[in-house]
Amino acid sequence: MFICFSLGLGTMGRGIAVSLVKAGISVVAIETDEKQLETGRKAMTAMLQRDAQRRGVSPPLHLLTFTLSFHQLRDVDLVIEAVFEDMNLKKHVFGDLCKVLKQDTLICTNTSGLNVDELAAATDRQHLVVGMHFFAPAHVMKLLEVVYGSRSSPEAVSMAMAVGKRLEKVCVAVGNCPGFVGNRMLKHYLDQSIYLLEEGATPEQVDQALEEFGFALGIFKVSDLSGLDVGWRVRKASGLIGPDVNLVKPSRWRLGRRYCPLPDMLCQQGRFGQKTGRGWYLYDSPGSQQAKSDPEILKFLQDYRNKYGITARRISSQEVIERCAFSLANEGFRILEEGIAACPEDIDVIYLFGYGWPRHRGGPMFYAAQVGLSVVLEKLEHYHCDHPDVPSLEPSRLLRRLVAEGSPPIQQWKSHIKNLQSHL
Numbered sequence: 465m466f467i468c469f470s471l472g473l474g475t476m477g478r479g480i481a482v483s484l485v486k487a488g489i490s491v492v493a494i495e496t497d498e499k500q501l502e503t504g505r506k507a508m509t510a511m512l513q514r515d516a517q518r519r520g521v522s523p524p525l526h527l528l529t530f531t532l533s534f535h536q537l538r539d540v541d542l543v544i545e546a547v548f549e550d551m552n553l554k555k556h557v558f559g560d561l562c563k564v565l566k567q568d569t570l571i572c573t574n575t576s577g578l579n580v581d582e583l584a585a586a587t588d589r590q591h592l593v594v595g596m597h598f599f600a601p602a603h604v605m606k607l608l609e610v611v612y613g614s615r616s617s618p619e620a621v622s623m624a625m626a627v628g629k630r631l632e633k634v635c636v637a638v639g640n641c642p643g644f645v646g647n648r649m650l651k652h653y654l655d656q657s658i659y660l661l662e663e664g665a666t667p668e669q670v671d672q673a674l675e676e677f678g679f680a681l682g683i684f685k686v687s688d689l690s691g692l693d694v695g696w697r698v699r700k701a702s703g704l705i706g707p708d709v710n711l712v713k714p715s716r717w718r719l720g721r722r723y724c725p726l727p728d729m730l731c732q733q734g735r736f737g738q739k740t741g742r743g744w745y746l747y748d749s750p751g752s753q754q755a756k757s758d759p760e761i762l763k764f765l766q767d768y769r770n771k772y773g774i775t776a777r778r779i780s781s782q783e784v785i786e787r788c789a790f791s792l793a794n795e796g797f798r799i800l801e802e803g804i805a806a807c808p809e810d811i812d813v814i815y816l817f818g819y820g821w822p823r824h825r826g827g828p829m830f831y832a833a834q835v836g837l838s839v840v841l842e843k844l845e846h847y848h849c850d851h852p853d854v855p856s857l858e859p860s861r862l863l864r865r866l867v868a869e870g871s872p873p874i875q876q877w878k879s880h881i882k883n884l885q886s887h888l
């Protein structure tokens with residue numbers, strides 16, 4: 465019998481558990497208190513009922529068990545932990561899990577970028593710990609990044625890949641580094657979008673440019689969908705936000721580079737996105753998906769610029785696309801060089817299936833090749849010259865080398881990587 469245990473029924477946990485049940489897998493869904501369990505139960509039941517109605521079948525609710533008790537874990541074959549993105553909390557949960565699980569139960573962690581090796585070290589079975597990074601909304605998005613730690617066994621990785629396949633996900637095995645592949649690149653895309661707000665754009669303008677380019681959703685709508693608190697936790701854990709931060713006029717220079725405190729300031733106001741009904745946009749109620757412009761945000765942005773003496777300038781859609789797409793691809797080249805992704809096609813698959821990258825543009829690496837690597841290099845040099853305090857705009861070594869070697873076609877990039885690190 466294959467029973468999966470899903471721990472944590474927030475935005476991601478619900479979507480993951482629904483995907484499992486839809487694939488015919490029995491799920492024990494667990495939460496820490498009655499209220500959260502009940503909220504999760506209602507949301508998941510509604511998701512399964514909607515799906516069943518569309519398909520003209522009955523919802524497989526019999527596969528779902530809801531509980532507050534860890535005792536039901538003795539027989540599960542696989543655990544997918546989806547608690548908050550907090551290293552200490554996850555470690556604590558893993559310690560508790562190991563007290564009750566069978567010796568051979570696989571432990572998967574749904575994390576958007578935490579160190580899988582560090583998490584594994586909190587268990588009694590490091591070889592059976594694998595990252596399973598789902599994408600929001602998890603019951604819809606096709607991508608699954610399967611993250612292998614330095615001690616994950618090949619059997620554990622292939623089991624996680626097989627489970628992903630059963631969920632009809634597109635699985636990509638990736639190495640362990642902060643943010644893995646998708647979110648490590650997303651960070652730079654997100655940073656550029658936020659800098660554009662500082663410089664004079666609005667969330668609507670940036671999102672409109674990205675959606676016209678072909679993204680399913682603009683980056684600010686995606687951030688609201690995923691939850692602004694996720695990145696906030698990551699920044700706190702990485703030391704970017706500490707107790708010494710001036711709350712009245714937070715620094716725009718941290719850890720030796722430009723920093724934009726706007727997302728932190730939104731989180732301080734309790735604006736976590738769709739889940740709280742307010743984020744970069746306004747929603748009719750918590751959980752609603754229809755994003756509306758919020759005049760308060762426009763005022764908030766203008767007050768912020770005034771406070772820092774920034775004069776808003778007009779920003780073209782071309783600049784939005786170039787800064788976002790080329791900074792993404794630039795990080796992709798670094799990821800390739802480090803062997804975190806096995807090939808540029810894997811990166812493209814991640815962006816197509818996990819982030820709503822426009823299909824007709826083929827993914828960020830394919831797009832960079834299409835635009836021309838020398839053009840991408842020249843644009844990055846130009847933007848880096850304008851923003852020398854943003855190291856991520858500095859063209860990567862691999863991009864420079866590829867251009868110097870005559871911009872070979874994408875299929876040949878791998879052979880230009882010195883000391884290829886990937887073991888895949």
Ligand SMILES: CCCCCCC/C=C/C(=O)SCCNC(=O)CCNC(=O)[C@H](O)C(C)(C)COP(=O)(O)OP(=O)(O)OC[C@H]1O[C@@H](n2cnc3c(N)ncnc32)[C@H](O)[C@@H]1OP(=O)(O)O
Binds near residue numbers: 600648680695698820
């Ligand atoms: C170091 C930095 C750390 C940063 C951490 C950031 C953490 C990020 C985690 C992530 O997960 S990143 C991935 C983000 N996701 C995306 O980029 C998704 C892009 N969007 C899309 O691909 C599409 O818009 C969509 C969500 C698939 C919807 O497409 P479409 O509109 O065609 O689908 P529908 O048929 O209308 O709906 C299907 C299904 O999806 C639900 N849904 C639709 N829109 C939303 C939304 N805005 N928010 C939440 N859910 C949405 C909708 O309710 C349907 O659900 P069901 O009825 O099937 O239950």
